[in-house]
Amino acid sequence: MGGDFGPRVIVPALVASLRKHSGVSALLFGDQQKLAAEISHCKDSSVLARIHVRHCEAVVSGDDKPSTVLRHKRDSTMGLAVKAVAEGDAKACISAGNTGALMALGLVFLKTLPGISRPAICTTFPTSQGRSYMLDLGANLECSPQQLHQFALLGSLTAQALDGIVEPTIRLVNVGEEAGKGGQSMAETAALLSGDPLLNYQGYVEGDGIFEGTTDVVVCDGFTGNVALKTSEGLATMINGMFKARLKGSWTARIGAIFMRSLLLGLKSRLDPALYNGAYLLGLNGVVVKSHGGASEKAFGHALDVAIEAAKHNLPEVLSPILQGKIDNGIK
Amino acid sequence: MGGDFGPRVIVPALVASLRKHSGVSALLFGDQQKLAAEISHCKDSSVLARIHVRHCEAVVSGDDKPSTVLRHKRDSTMGLAVKAVAEGDAKACISAGNTGALMALGLVFLKTLPGISRPAICTTFPTSQGRSYMLDLGANLECSPQQLHQFALLGSLTAQALDGIVEPTIRLVNVGEEAGKGGQSMAETAALLSGDPLLNYQGYVEGDGIFEGTTDVVVCDGFTGNVALKTSEGLATMINGMFKARLKGSWTARIGAIFMRSLLLGLKSRLDPALYNGAYLLGLNGVVVKSHGGASEKAFGHALDVAIEAAKHNLPEVLSPILQGKIDNGIK
Numbered sequence: 205m206g207g208d209f210g211p212r213v214i215v216p217a218l219v220a221s222l223r224k225h226s227g228v229s230a231l232l233f234g235d236q237q238k239l240a241a242e243i244s245h246c247k248d249s250s251v252l253a254r255i256h257v258r259h260c261e262a263v264v265s266g267d268d269k270p271s272t273v274l275r276h277k278r279d280s281t282m283g284l285a286v287k288a289v290a291e292g293d294a295k296a297c298i299s300a301g302n303t304g305a306l307m308a309l310g311l312v313f314l315k316t317l318p319g320i321s322r323p324a325i326c327t328t329f330p331t332s333q334g335r336s337y338m339l340d341l342g343a344n345l346e347c348s349p350q351q352l353h354q355f356a357l358l359g360s361l362t363a364q365a366l367d368g369i370v371e372p373t374i375r376l377v378n379v380g381e382e383a384g385k386g387g388q389s390m391a392e393t394a395a396l397l398s399g400d401p402l403l404n405y406q407g408y409v410e411g412d413g414i415f416e417g418t419t420d421v422v423v424c425d426g427f428t429g430n431v432a433l434k435t436s437e438g439l440a441t442m443i444n445g446m447f448k449a450r451l452k453g454s455w456t457a458r459i460g461a462i463f464m465r466s467l468l469l470g471l472k473s474r475l476d477p478a479l480y481n482g483a484y485l486l487g488l489n490g491v492v493v494k495s496h497g498g499a500s501e502k503a504f505g506h507a508l509d510v511a512i513e514a515a516k517h518n519l520p521e522v523l524s525p526i527l528q529g530k531i532d533n534g535i536k
Numbered sequence: 537m538g539g540d541f542g543p544r545v546i547v548p549a550l551v552a553s554l555r556k557h558s559g560v561s562a563l564l565f566g567d568q569q570k571l572a573a574e575i576s577h578c579k580d581s582s583v584l585a586r587i588h589v590r591h592c593e594a595v596v597s598g599d600d601k602p603s604t605v606l607r608h609k610r611d612s613t614m615g616l617a618v619k620a621v622a623e624g625d626a627k628a629c630i631s632a633g634n635t636g637a638l639m640a641l642g643l644v645f646l647k648t649l650p651g652i653s654r655p656a657i658c659t660t661f662p663t664s665q666g667r668s669y670m671l672d673l674g675a676n677l678e679c680s681p682q683q684l685h686q687f688a689l690l691g692s693l694t695a696q697a698l699d700g701i702v703e704p705t706i707r708l709v710n711v712g713e714e715a716g717k718g719g720q721s722m723a724e725t726a727a728l729l730s731g732d733p734l735l736n737y738q739g740y741v742e743g744d745g746i747f748e749g750t751t752d753v754v755v756c757d758g759f760t761g762n763v764a765l766k767t768s769e770g771l772a773t774m775i776n777g778m779f780k781a782r783l784k785g786s787w788t789a790r791i792g793a794i795f796m797r798s799l800l801l802g803l804k805s806r807l808d809p810a811l812y813n814g815a816y817l818l819g820l821n822g823v824v825v826k827s828h829g830g831a832s833e834k835a836f837g838h839a840l841d842v843a844i845e846a847a848k849h850n851l852p853e854v855l856s857p858i859l860q861g862k863i864d865n866g867i868k
Contacts, residue, residue, distance in 0.1 A: 342711050379758070437743070
């Protein structure tokens with residue numbers, strides 16, 4: 205059991221989640237004694253009956269290289285959790301630990317979906333209209349046009365499956381919207397996407413366009429996606445910090461805040477990064493969700509929701525035959 | 537005279553700027569009749585005496601390729617404005633037109649500073665502490681370690697010259713802060729920056745760290761910088777839009793906003809994108825500033841401030857001997 209805070213955050217988040225989702229039960233991999241101590245705070249027998257602890261002492265650390273993990277730590281808490289999905293003991297796995305290790309274990313135990321060479325990290329983010337999917341967020345720093353095409357497919361099929369969007373709009377992140385922007389590799393990717401009958405490709409989107417909500421799926425390489433999303437988080441944090449500091453320094457503003465309470469809470473509930481925690485390792489043949497290492501109880505709770513949502517929709521099982529059909533029919 | 541709105545926005549912004557900066561005079565390149573019509577609204581003779589119109593009909597359009605501009609449009613309004621800097625008629629040039637064309641004309645007429653192979657687009661952005669410089673923002677989509685090293689030098693020397701920072705802190709944008717993140721090219725760049733005695737290189741910064749204000753100069757390739765900054769603008773616009781929409785729908789919130797007026801105006805004055813309009817084409821041997829094409833009068837006014845600030849600090853003249861000294865002394 206990983207993350208920066210371990211069972212102290214994860215167990216209370218899990219208990220709250222199990223209370224909300226009555227049909228769900230959990231396998232917890234970690235130190236039995238520590239887990240039992242946290243679980244003992246829960247007095248709800250219907251929840252307790254759905255928590256199953258599997259003792260395991262080996263853990264993947266934040267510094268462990270994926271190759272080291274594959275050689276020596278397949279039976280760590282993280283390894284066993286991924287293996288539980290591969291062996292059908294669990295419908296989804298969630299970790300707040302080392303992303304590279306989680307990806308490597310996912311590739312070894314679960315393999316990828318048909319036609320997918322590498323999984324991508326995918327999350328939703330708030331827009332003016334609702335929410336959009338963005339991938340890759342850092343699993344693949346540089347991507348070939350073929351990989352970006354695969355990511356577009358994964359994102360589109362996921363938005364269909366989870367949000368019921370019939371033909372999700374897809375755009376590629378670029379430095380301009382005009383054809384010809386962004387170089388040769390960008391043009392090749394655009395050609396692959398616009399030529400695919402399964403995709404509703406709408407062209408390029410610039411950074412300032414991704415929050416407009418006119419694009420259901422935003423596709424980019426992992427370096428770009430990681431920087432773009434983290435920059436947004438940083439800006440949101442800065443604005444929040446400036447707001448709080450100025451509020452502290454002004455009693456008239458604090459009075460104003462009482463009148464604005466509902467507006468401010470409404471904005472917070474739309475923009476709070478905790479409510480966007482939980483990213484899919486999309487493309488694996490099983491549901492694997494990565495939480496921020498430093499996630500709060502609320503944030504980890506949201507990552508649990510993400511995992512449960514995908515499991516309920518049988519995400520890989522729904523995607524797999526479509527991707528296989530594409531190969532069988534020789535559709536490019 | 538370019539930009540989306542032409543003289544209608546640019547002339548009033550210029551008049552306001554000349555009123556503020558009494559020692560500055562302006563050369564305006566464009567259609568004499570149209571410019572005169574706009575200028576006629578100004579009744580301040582001390583300002584009017586400092587506006588000099590040079591009639592020119594050829595304009596660079598947004599679609600013109602840089603190569604076309606260099607072959608056929610060197611005597612366009614944009615070309616003549618850049619040439620005025622090269623010939624010493626002006627200390628700085630500002631355009632709201634086609635960035636690629638402006639860069640090409642700058643390279644032909646002004647050349648680059650010693651040791652600089654290509655200029656970078658550089659702007660300041662607000663942070664928790666004050667402001668930071670970021671480059672490149674889109675002139676060079678992919679960059680070699682050597683180019684990024686040049687950008688770090690340009691950014692550092694500019695922060696010294698304009699903000700009086702003795703040893704500006706410099707970081708490279710990456711997907712993690714640990715050494716080893718981001719691949720081979722990133723590691724090479726980090727080695728060049730940390731080995732340069734002129735630079736106060738502090739390591740990598742992730743997207744969420746750039747707004748913390750602990751980095752005076754943020755260095756990245758043009759694709760990354762463009763997406764990161766535009767994404768931030770998009771998020772700020774979305775938050776602003778959500779705030780206004782919710783305010784409209786609630787009378788209690790509108791009462792609260794009266795009490796919070798000073799706080800909200802204070803936040804706006806720190807975060808308003810118009811106050812960060814105006815990007816340097818840094819590395820040219822002359823001051824060239826690019827305004828957003830769709831800039832408002834206020835935003836274009838800020839871009840004028842940016843150009844005037846650099847001209848007053850003799851930016852290229854200050855940077856040139858330092859960069860030349862580096863070459864002469866064989867410092868890498």
